Amino acid sequence: xxxxxxxxxxxxxxxxxxxxxxxxxxxxxxxxxxxxxxxxxxxxxxxxxxxxxxxxxxxxxxxxxxxxxxxxxxxxxxxxxxxxxxxxxxxxxxxxxxxxxxxxxxxxxxxxxxxxxxxxxxxxxxxxxxxxxxxxxxxxxxxxxxxxxxxxxxxxxxxxxxxxxxxxxxxxxxxxxxxxxxxxxxxxxxxxxxxxxxxxxxxxxxxxxxxxxxxxxxxxxxxxxxxxxxxxxxxxxxxxxxxxxxxxxxxxxxxxxxxxxxxxxxxxxxxxxxxxxxxxxxxxxxxxxxxxxxxxxxxxxxxxxxxxxxxxxxxxxxxxxxxxxxxxxxxxxxxxxxxxxxxxxxxxxxxxxxxxxxxxxxxxxxxxxxxxxxxxxxxxxxxxxxxxxxxxxxxxxxxxxxxxxxxxxxxxxxxxxxxxxxxxxxxxxxxxxxxxxxxxxxxxxxxxxxxxxxxxxxxxxxxxxxxxxxxxxxxxxxxxxxxxxxxxxxxxxxxxxxxxxxxxxxxxxxxxxxxxxxxxxxxxxxxxxxxxxxxxxxxxxxxxxxxxxxxxxxxxxxxxxxxxx
Numbered sequence: 001x002x003x004x005x006x007x008x009x010x011x012x013x014x015x016x017x018x019x020x021x022x023x024x025x026x027x028x029x030x031x032x033x034x035x036x037x038x039x040x041x042x043x044x045x046x047x048x049x050x051x052x053x054x055x056x057x058x059x060x061x062x063x064x065x066x067x068x069x070x071x072x073x074x075x076x077x078x079x080x081x082x083x084x085x086x087x088x089x090x091x092x093x094x095x096x097x098x099x100x101x102x103x104x105x106x107x108x109x110x111x112x113x114x115x116x117x118x119x120x121x122x123x124x125x126x127x128x129x130x131x132x133x134x135x136x137x138x139x140x141x142x143x144x145x146x147x148x149x150x151x152x153x154x155x156x157x158x159x160x161x162x163x164x165x166x167x168x169x170x171x172x173x174x175x176x177x178x179x180x181x182x183x184x185x186x187x188x189x190x191x192x193x194x195x196x197x198x199x200x201x202x203x204x205x206x207x208x209x210x211x212x213x214x215x216x217x218x219x220x221x222x223x224x225x226x227x228x229x230x231x232x233x234x235x236x237x238x239x240x241x242x243x244x245x246x247x248x249x250x251x252x253x254x255x256x257x258x259x260x261x262x263x264x265x266x267x268x269x270x271x272x273x274x275x276x277x278x279x280x281x282x283x284x285x286x287x288x289x290x291x292x293x294x295x296x297x298x299x300x301x302x303x304x305x306x307x308x309x310x311x312x313x314x315x316x317x318x319x320x321x322x323x324x325x326x327x328x329x330x331x332x333x334x335x336x337x338x339x340x341x342x343x344x345x346x347x348x349x350x351x352x353x354x355x356x357x358x359x360x361x362x363x364x365x366x367x368x369x370x371x372x373x374x375x376x377x378x379x380x381x382x383x384x385x386x387x388x389x390x391x392x393x394x395x396x397x398x399x400x401x402x403x404x405x406x407x408x409x410x411x412x413x414x415x416x417x418x419x420x421x422x423x424x425x426x427x428x429x430x431x432x433x434x435x436x437x438x439x440x441x442x443x444x445x446x447x448x449x450x451x452x453x454x455x456x457x458x459x460x461x462x463x464x465x466x467x468x469x470x471x472x473x474x475x476x477x478x479x480x481x482x483x484x485x486x487x488x489x490x491x492x493x494x495x496x497x498x499x500x501x502x503x504x505x506x507x508x509x510x511x512x513x514x515x516x517x518x519x520x521x522x523x524x525x526x527x528x529x530x531x532x533x534x535x536x537x538x539x540x541x542x543x544x545x546x547x548x549x550x551x552x553x554x555x556x557x558x559x560x561x562x563x564x565x
């Protein structure tokens with residue numbers, strides 16, 4: 001039978017205690033204690049010095065029990081994998097760094113009993129950290145993450161950024177997923193829109209999440225492929241994850257920021273996003289529906305840009321081989337020949353709801369909202385749970401936001417009937433009048449017609465080092481609209497972008513910069529410069545957009561600490 005954990009308890013309830021030897025040297029012994037929040041390791045030694053180390057379980061991605069490499073060894077082992085914040089080498093600040101802790105169990109001369117003891121410790125650590133524990137051996141081989149990467153991420157894009165996506169995967173991500181016992185299938189995309197074609201036809205019931213290892217462009221393809229499906233309403237609820245492997249990496253930088261972690265770039269950002277992915281928390285993700293003059297409809301998760309920002313994105317494509325620095329090079333080139341863009345801009349502003357009085361019935365109900373779900377069940381015997389325990393809450397929210405104007409005063413039966421009528425096609429854009437129609441009441445028309453840039457963004461970051469919307473979250477239900485009017489000098493514009501690295505541009509006091517929170521907008525460019533959606537060039541011409549709060553789902557590291565809307 002399995003060793004009884006109670007015989008290891010020493011002290012307060014919830015503490016598991018044992019003594020083990022070092023993996024490489026039997027003469028080195030450790031006392032190890034496990035609580036609900038930490039693993040504490042104390043070296044048993046008479047020599048003075050720092051011998052006690054504490055690892056917080058929030059930094060743990062996995063633990064496994066195993067036999068030794070020597071078949072004659074009666075001992076067994078359990079190895080835990082942590083990614084704590086540690087000081088960077090040769091620089092200021094902290095970043096996540098990998099730490100592996102391995103212990104040898106040799107309590108008796110029976111190798112089977114020692115292995116059971118190691119397995120008990122591994123399960124206890126995983127359960128204490130609310131990490132996934134496979135209940136059957138075959139589950140370890142069941143692919144639950146579809147990882148896409150680009151050959152041109154699981155989709156992986158080999159041509160993404162500097163063409164290093166596959167190297168980044170094999171050098172960092174693959175090991176971390178193995179440590180976390182997260183099964184996956186890796187798909188390499190081969191051409192533009194390949195990912196869109198794949199997810200349009202994929203059997204999504206095989207996967208618990210779709211993860212992209214690339215820049216933002218590949219996720220744009222995946223989201224629009226999901227919305228192309230006849231079962232879009234169910235498909236778009238498939239949790240989406242991002243691992244930075246491109247040059248922009250705006251959503252990856254935003255996800256890292258939402259986790260309240262210190263700033264990170266390049267491989268440190270990849271390590272952070274991989275760690276957060278292994279945690280498996282799921283929260284809502286706002287999408288924006290974008291209508292073009294040709295009547296084409298796109299779904300955007302990041303931004304809509306026209307003017308300076310769009311031109312930098314488009315013109316810096318030729319510098320893609322240098323990675324993220326391409327945007328700095330493109331910015332300097334565009335500043336040297338600063339343009340003015342003519343057009344008309346209008347928007348539907350957000351009407352901020354007054355806060356509920358403290359102690360009111362509504363305030364009490366709001367505070368009692370259930371917590372968000374996790375791919376890893378709170379009972380960690382499930383590997384990756386497909387259905388969220390808050391599914392009913394999710395469905396109610398989707399219904400309410402998709403039909404905001406037309407169902408605000410309807411009965412529950414009317415809401416159900418309208419939702420059924422819309423099944424099989426993307427949600428209606430009830431806030432948009434149509435590009436050939438006049439603006440309805442409540443919209444604001446910007447008087448200026450000469451702009452330097454127009455940027456509508458719905459995440460916190462526009463790039464790894466551009467904190468464009470300091471107050472944004474993945475599910476705030478807001479389009480953060482920035483525009484800069486003509487007359488700004490080159491030095492002043494440069495100062496704005498430099499301040500944006502720390503999210504301080506709104507404090508610059510620039511009279512040409514305007515910021516509004518909006519729910520919908522219309523842009524009618526006159527100057528024939530390009531328009532981009534999520535960094536991708538779209539057809540030139542008038543465009544309308546409206547936000548759909550919480551339409552998609554994101555592997556969101558901050559989800560566990562915020563209430564489910």
